[in-house]
Amino acid sequence: MGHPKDLHDIFENIVNTTEDFYLVCDRTGRILFVNLAMQDFLGLTSNDFDSCRISSIYNVIIDADHIKLAKLLDKISSNSSFQETLMFQKKNLIRAPLEISIRESAGNLYIHGNKYIAHLHRLQSKYNTEIKNAYRIYQRSLPDSLPTTETIQFAAYYRPAEDIGGDIYDVFKVNHGMLNDFFEQYVVFVCDVTGHGLDSAMLSLFAKETIQSYFDHKHFEGQTLSPKEILQYFVQEYLKEGYPEDYFVCMLLAVFDLKNEEFIYSSAGFQNPPLLIQHTTANLGIEELNCGGMPISSALDEIIMNYPEHVRSISPGMTFLFTTDGMPEQSVAGELYDSRMKQAFLTHAKENPDLIAEHLSNDFLAFSKLEKITDDITLVIAQLPLKE
Structure with a gap:
């Protein structure tokens, strides 16, 4: 000393x-x-x-x-x-x-x-303004409302971990123009990208715009709709952009084809399986649909990013739950929310989708209490109501 x-x-x-x-x-x-x-x-x-x-x-x-x-x-x-x-x-x-x-x-x-402090303050002010503008753009990219008809109903809940998030979703009816009387198809798109900051939000917007561009430029009236083909289109567009290798996109893309009574979907790195409850069965339970696959990333060879297509017959009295990993993987005192989420879904599955989303979000917030929410929370519910 x-x-x-x-x-x-x-x-x-x-x-x-x-x-x-x-x-x-x-x-x-x-x-x-x-x-x-x-x-x-x-x-x-x-x-x-x-x-x-x-x-x-x-x-x-x-x-x-x-x-x-x-x-x-x-x-x-x-x-x-x-x-x-x-x-x-x-x-x-x-x-x-x-x-x-x-x-x-x-x-x-x-x-x-x-x-440099005054300059740093100016930079901070500029950054805060840009974040607010990005937040407004991102919020506008989320759907204001989801389709609701006598044959199918949708609801969603979204909460970012930070000011802006890395999750994005959309639900829309496919337009077949003059052939609309022969088709009734609805696309469900749920995406989770690396992180949950500004760069993740911009990548999420790219994902949504790319899916929309497929329907604007690649899909024609009366054409067979293939989730696998849409994902392959996204992979090709993603690789053209040259995103860094440490960016990953996990995506679930599904089609409800009500005329053919089919649910068709493909999954790219989406590890949380869609959950299905069929109200008309004697033993009410949850069916977990197959998903998974490799995420979309420029670090992978394009030939590896080849995603299979799954088909499931559907009928009135079914309720589906799609969620990114933020909700089921939220942990409090070492306990994951996953099992509690499934129980809450099972308990309220017969209610309309808006009420189900409200019950799940309230139960999740009660579970997480004052714990920091570590990831973006996104869920989409689809229901085929029983005919009266």
């Missing part, structure tokens, strides 16, 4: 190597120490202070700020810290505002500033 003089030299060397500004004074404003960065900011040298030409902090701020500083020095205490912006008078008569923080210790006042 060094002597006090040694420690003093060490600390002075440390504070003189930083770009932050430090000035130490007593309660009268008499300057005790000024580090090199502060000297450069003021356009002064150590000789200016050693000669006592500059002896007080009041000598380096403009006259109009003297009262402001005096009041600040008077009210500072050992258990408080204040931030204020003062206008400093440089040697070359240039005035420069500097945001400083002041803290008292052992009767001395430690003043700290940074010439």
Whole structure:
């Protein structure tokens, strides 16, 4: 352990190597120490202070700020810290505002500033504005309402882990133009991308726009609808964009074909199986449909990203639950929500989809309590009502 003089030299060397500004004074404003960065900011040298030409902090701020500083020095205490912006008078008569923080210790006042702080504040303000704008764009990309007819009804619940999320979903009826009388098909699209920040939200928007572009440019009236073909189209468009290899997209794309009484779907890395409850069976239970597969990523060879298509017959009295991994994998005291989610779904499956979504979201929030929600929460419910 060094002597006090040694420690003093060490600390002075440390504070003189930083770009932050430090000035130490007593309660009268008499300057005790000024580090090199502060000297450069003021356009002064150590000789200016050693000669006592500059002896007080009041000598380096403009006259109009003297009262402001005096009041600040008077009210500072050992258990408080204040931030204020003062206008400093440089040697070359240039005035420069500097945001400083002041803290008292052992009767001395430690003043700290940074010439970049104002720039950092501007950057932070700009970033916050961009996040708000991105949030508005992202929110507008989510459907305002979902289809509801006598033959099929949909509902959804979405909650991002942060301001904007990495999950996205959509439900829409396929337009067959003049052949609409011969078709009644509904697409359910649920997507979960890497992370849940701004870049994830932008990737989610790309996913939704790409699926929509398939129906705008690739699908024709009366054409057979294949979830597998749509996923392959997405893979090709995704690889063209050259996204980083550490980005992953997990996607479930399904079609309810009511005329043919079929549910057709493909899954790319979607690890949470769609859940199905059939109200007309004697033993009411949950059926887990096959899913999985490799996620979509530029780190994988395109030939590996080949997703099978599954077909399941459907009939009135069925309720489906689609969810990303955020809800079932939320953990509290080592317990996952997954089993409780299934029980809640089983309990309320005969109610209409809006009520089911409300019950599940309320139960999830009761389960997670004050725990931080670690991932985006997205669920979509589809129900084929029993005919009266």
